[in-house]
Amino acid sequence: MADSLKDKLLPLREKIDSIDEQILGLLNERAKAALAVGDAKKEFDANDPILKPEREAQVIRRLQELNRGPFTSQALEAVWSQIISTCRGLESELAVAYLGPQGSFSEEAALQHFGHAIRRVRCDSFDEVFRAVEAGQANAGMVPVENSTEGAVNRTLDLLLNSPLRVLGERSMYIRHNLLTQSGTLEGVTRVMAHPQALAQCQDWLTRNQPGLLRETAASNAEAARIASQDPTVAAIAGEGAALAWGLGITVPGIQDDAQNRTRFLAIGNIETLPSGDDKTSIILAVPNRPGAVYDMLSPLAANGVSMTRLESRPARTGQWEYYFYIDLLGHREEPSVRQALTDLKKQVAFFKVLGSYPRQ
Ligand SMILES: O=C(O)C(=O)C[C@]1(C(=O)O)C=C[C@@H](O)C=C1
Numbered sequence: 175m176a177d178s179l180k181d182k183l184l185p186l187r188e189k190i191d192s193i194d195e196q197i198l199g200l201l202n203e204r205a206k207a208a209l210a211v212g213d214a215k216k217e218f219d220a221n222d223p224i225l226k227p228e229r230e231a232q233v234i235r236r237l238q239e240l241n242r243g244p245f246t247s248q249a250l251e252a253v254w255s256q257i258i259s260t261c262r263g264l265e266s267e268l269a270v271a272y273l274g275p276q277g278s279f280s281e282e283a284a285l286q287h288f289g290h291a292i293r294r295v296r297c298d299s300f301d302e303v304f305r306a307v308e309a310g311q312a313n314a315g316m317v318p319v320e321n322s323t324e325g326a327v328n329r330t331l332d333l334l335l336n337s338p339l340r341v342l343g344e345r346s347m348y349i350r351h352n353l354l355t356q357s358g359t360l361e362g363v364t365r366v367m368a369h370p371q372a373l374a375q376c377q378d379w380l381t382r383n384q385p386g387l388l389r390e391t392a393a394s395n396a397e398a399a400r401i402a403s404q405d406p407t408v409a410a411i412a413g414e415g416a417a418l419a420w421g422l423g424i425t426v427p428g429i430q431d432d433a434q435n436r437t438r439f440l441a442i443g444n445i446e447t448l449p450s451g452d453d454k455t456s457i458i459l460a461v462p463n464r465p466g467a468v469y470d471m472l473s474p475l476a477a478n479g480v481s482m483t484r485l486e487s488r489p490a491r492t493g494q495w496e497y498y499f500y501i502d503l504l505g506h507r508e509e510p511s512v513r514q515a516l517t518d519l520k521k522q523v524a525f526f527k528v529l530g531s532y533p534r535q
Pocket residue numbers: 208211212224225226227229230233257258259261262265
């Protein structure tokens with residue numbers, strides 16, 4: 175039996191070896207082509223960014239359409255993100271800023287979105303992420319903007335309002351929180367630490383199961399994990415990445431109140447993204463404080479057949495019950511219907527800002 179299995183496997187493994195050699199050859203051919211693209215970009219315009227989000231989305235979507243399996247569409251995306259990331263990294267280094275030490279969800283989002291061939295710029299706050307990209311210390315940033323349990327990440331919304339940076343992409347990720355400790359048990363643990371968003375996403379679980387633990391906030395979940403790795407009285411709420419990064423035991427897995435808990439991150443940077451064929455546009459508006467103003471604000475969208483996928487409001491801090499509205503639309507700002515809707519909107523609002531158009535995930 176063992177012999178006949180071996181006989182069967184041998185030619186199959188030889189086949190796999192030979193296919194791998196072909197893939198390797200092709201990967202290097204691809205890398206050389208990307209390097210030539212990089213040279214051409216530099217030759218024509220030294221300031222032309224290497225990162226082209228629309229092209230990256232098109233490369234992956236085209237292959238997903240061509241794909242007949244059994245390789246899954248999701249696996250294809252994961253593999254090609256790495257291939258593109260490596261090719262892009264050969265053309266020029268991409269530095270990406272995000273919140274948290276090693277193992278944060280923002281780090282995971284940045285790696286999923288830009289692949290592993292990036293330089294990691296770890297920041298202590300969302301403000302610092304924006305500053306790093308604005309100052310050119312990073313080419314792009316990755317920040318959470320909304321969570322399916324807790325709603326908007328307000329600090330990100332406020333920073334987007336005042337920043338000259340544009341939105342280049344989006345990435346939605348399942349967020350699974352775990353209770354992590356040094357020992358892997360809750361013995362001697364008196365406090366639980368996490369970013370306020372994570373504490374909020376786990377509040378029912380904590381109240382039901384660990385009402386005696388003092389809840390304390392940390393700058394990030396990964397920072398809480400770092401503290402827990404040094405203090406046996408602290409349990410951290412964080413993801414598996416942080417458990418691995420800080421050598422913590424998973425005491426209770428999956429303590430988020432909603433099993434489907436997801437966070438949407440935005441990629442931000444200094445570049446303008448061209449239409450990819452399936453895009454979103456994010457804008458901020460403010461309307462005068464009068465009856466019907468919000469209804470009127472939205473009418474140009476319906477009139478031009480533009481779909482809205484998200485509407486969020488933030489107080490304008492004038493003390494007058496005035497708000498900024500954060501709106502996501504389907505379509506790129508250069509598409510005629512979106513362009514017309516934006517032109518009409520602009521005429522009737524008190525404040526108007528396009529955050530950017532970017533490939534839809
Ligand atoms: O087509 C380009 O502009 C490239 O630089 C090549 C490539 C790729 O590997 O496919 C790499 C980086 C860009 O962000 C887009 C695509």
